[in-house]
Amino acid sequence: MSMLPGPLAVAGPTEQIREAGIAPDEVNQMTLAGKHPGVRQRLWGLEARLDPTVTYEEFTYWAKVEREMEEEENQRYKSLTAGQGFMGTIKNYFNLNPYEDAKANASPPALAATAWNGNEKAPAVAGDEAGTSPISPSVTHDFDAEWRQAARALRTAGWGGVFYLITTDILGWGQTPYVFANDGYGLGVGIFLLMGIAAAVSGWMIWKTFVSLDSSRFPIVSYGDPFFRLYGPWARHFINFTQAIQVFLSVAVVLLGQTSIIAQLAGSVNLCYTVCGVIGLVVSMASGYMRSLKHLGWFCNMAVWINIISFIIICVAAAKYGPDPTSAVEYGILPKSWATNPVPVKTFVGTPPALYQQTDSDLFAAQFNGINSMVYAYSGAVLFVSFLSEMRRPMDFWKAVFTAQLFITVVYIFFGAFCYNYYGQYSYVTITQVVKPESLQVLSNVLSLITGWLAVFLYFNVGMKIIYLEVGQELLGLPPITTKRGKVTWWSFGPIYWIVAFVVAMSIPEFEAFTNFVGGLFSLNFTYSFSGMMFLGLIIQEGARLPGEGFDPSTGETTRFDSGLKRWVRGYKKAWRMSVPVTIFTGAGLAASGMGTWAAILALEAAFSASGSAVTSWTCVNPYYTG
Structure with missing residues (x-):
């Protein structure tokens, strides 16, 4: 059944229809006084998404609309936009608001019936197939048209751009x-x-849960929002806290990796290792002042091509020159003598010996x-909700996610097996x-630095938004991120x-x-376990x-005949x-997380206990000094 309004029903005047001629302020005053019989006025938008009085049924109703x-x-x-040719299609794709731009350039007849206004019938109510419940035109104008236009203006990403974002973030082919x-x-x-x-x-x-x-009216902007609507505030707080830690540690992981690469690049001059870390920090901080994912479209496109170039360079170098x-x-725990007198490369079909x-x-x-490293490479699912929240048409997300997953799986298997064949036990x-x-190592490291800083920005952008929106604005009363303050x-x-x-x-x-450790304890759960819990709740x-x-x-009312455990059991059955x-x-994801975290902890213990096997970063x- 369509949720959109149809032709105006022929019906006698009601209190709602009589309100059509009065000012919006009068409607609001009647609402506050409890005299308004029409649609219950709500606070809509980013603040309303966490309104505890909004029911699951109301969320899903407006989502269908x-x-x-x-x-x-x-x-x-x-x-x-029909008939504009290939170049016209490409140009429209990169418009921030292509539909509004198309309307602005269209002739007046083409705009007929493009607006849903108060003279049309309201969406059908529960149990009302004909949709005969009219809504006050003033209310419809104020909230349906103006608010939605403003809200939609913030959603500009297409599925092609999201494909680039997914492949840029998940494309951990280097591991x-x-x-x-x-x-x-x-x-x-x-x-x-x-x-x-x-x-x-x-x-x-x-994706299914999001749409x-x-x-x-009630936008989803973070991974924790669906849990709030399905399980309650406690679930959202847990997810947001966990995600904040996961994203924060992911930023730390990338910073540590960038530090190591810079140190290797500066090995000929024996640059202080801590100074290498400071260099990586300063560049990362500079990238963090972009607050919207829309700024990343061309950067992500460029990053994909950088990955392809680096991919080819490494494959050619591996086949011709072998490993450093x-x-x-x-x-690691490989014998230290192998650094100066390396044994020949050896590969195994089964698990390599100790x-x-x-x-x-x-x-x-x-x-x-x-x-764990494999899961970490696939761990971009933690950002999927953020990507969806900035898409102008979220129903297209499945195209991005399935295309990206197929692409990166093929790349992972080919590149991993190919390089392992030539690098063997030295595959760092x-x-x-x-x-x-x-010379090729320097070039590859520079390209890796560029894509690594892009990944740092993605994680920082999401992590800071979680902290700012969920803690700063909600608990500490900080000003909205869209304002000047x-x-x-x-x-x-940001610098903190x-x-x-x-x-x-x-x-x-x-x-x-x-x-x-980060992959086993956090990335694995956000990619597999928590997504399963989310969908199970739906x-x-x-x-x-x-x-x-x-x-x-x-009326703004929800009809529900029971609640509690009985309802959950019935829904599950x-x-x-x-x-x-x-x-x-979901259970398999939790089990894999437990075993993966255990394995990572054992590896940390082995690294600390092995004499001279770990370089202290504060040094x-x-x-990599070659002098």
């Missing part, structure tokens, strides 16, 4: 040879395929260290640091965030194990609906064909 309006706008956009070095060819290929399929399923579940709950073993030996492992002599733990987690000769406050708090992340990064001496809520229940937009597989999927000793 939003999706139909988006589809109608898309069809009108296609009709207005894939390290996975094969831990697990061998057989397990490496198998797990890459399995995790790639699972990551695509996770993206699909996040079922998001609207201009310095990084793999200095930062002598050829970089992080842990316990082979079971070593396998999970490889899997940052593969650019293994490249020979020095909010921008100044954002710019003031960066400096704390830098201190944490420089306090970690073992890059590989630290990366695996399935149960939908399955629990009883005939006659729903949201009535004419009714939707068992979906709820049972999703439960298994001026440059491990």
Whole structure:
């Protein structure tokens, strides 16, 4: 059933219709006095998304309206821009608001019936197929038209741009040879395929949940918002707290990796290792002052091409020159004598023996260290909600996520197996640091720095937004980020965030194990476990609906016949064909997280206990000094 208004129903005058001729202020006064019989006035928008009085049924009602309006706008956009040719299509794609631009350039007849105003019938109420409940025209004008136009102006990304964002963030192809070095060819290929399929399923579940709950009236802007609407405030607070830590540690991981690359680039001059970290920090801070993902469209496009160039360089160098073993030996548990007198490269179909492992002599733990790196490479799902919240047509997200997952899975397997064949046990987690000769290593490291700083910005952007919106604005009363005061406050708090992340990064001496720890404890759960929990809540809520229940937009009231555990059990049983597989999927994610975190902790212990195997980051000793 369509949720959009149809032709005006023939009906006798009602109190709502009589209000058509009065001023909006009078309607608001009547509402406050409890005399207004029409639509209950609400605070809509970013602040209203956390209104505890809004029910699940109301969220889903307006989400259905939003999706139909988006589809109608898309069809009108296609009709207005038809016949412009290939270049016209490309130009319209990069417009910030293509539909509004098309309307502005269209002839007057083309604009007929493009506005939903108060002279049309309101969306159908629950149980009312004809949709005969009219809404006050003044209310419709004030909130439906003006608010939605302003809200939609903030959503500018297309699915192609989101594809670039996903591939830029998830495209951790540089870690894939390290996975094969831990697990061998057989397990490496198998797990890459399995995790790639699972990551695509996770993206699909996040997408389905988002489009079922998001609207201009009640927008979803963070990973925690769906949990608030499905489980309650406690779930949102837990997710936001966990995500803030995960994103913060991801920033620290990238900063530590950037520090190591800069140190290797400056090895010939013996630049102080701590100074290398400060250089990475300053450049990262400069990138953090862009507050919107729309600023990243061309940067992400460029990053994909940089990745392709670096990909080709490393493959050619690996096949022709072999590995530089310095990084793999200095930062792992491989015998230290191999740094100056490396043994020949050796590869394995099964799990490599302990002598050829970089992080842990316990082979079971070593396998999970490889899997952790694999999960970390797929961990961009934590940003999917943020990407969706800035899309002008979220229904297209599935195109981006499935195309991106297929692309990166193929790239991961090919690049990982190819480089492992030539680098073997020296396949370090940052593969650019293994490249020979020095000239190509320098070029690869520079390209890696550029894409790494882009990844730092993505994580910082999301992490700071979570802290600012969920803690600063909500708990501390900071000004909205869209205001001038909010921008100044954002710019003031940014350096503090960066400096704390830098201190944490420089306090970690073992890059590989630290990366695996973040991947096992946080990235794995956000990519697989939490997305399953999110979708499971949606399935149960939908399955629990009883005939006659729903949201009535004419009164603003929700009808629900029961609540509590009984309702949740009924919803789970009714939707068992979906709820049972999703439960298994979620449980598998939690189990993998537990084992992966355990393996990472063992690797950290091994790195600290092995004499001279870890370089303390707070030092001026440059491990790459060649003098």
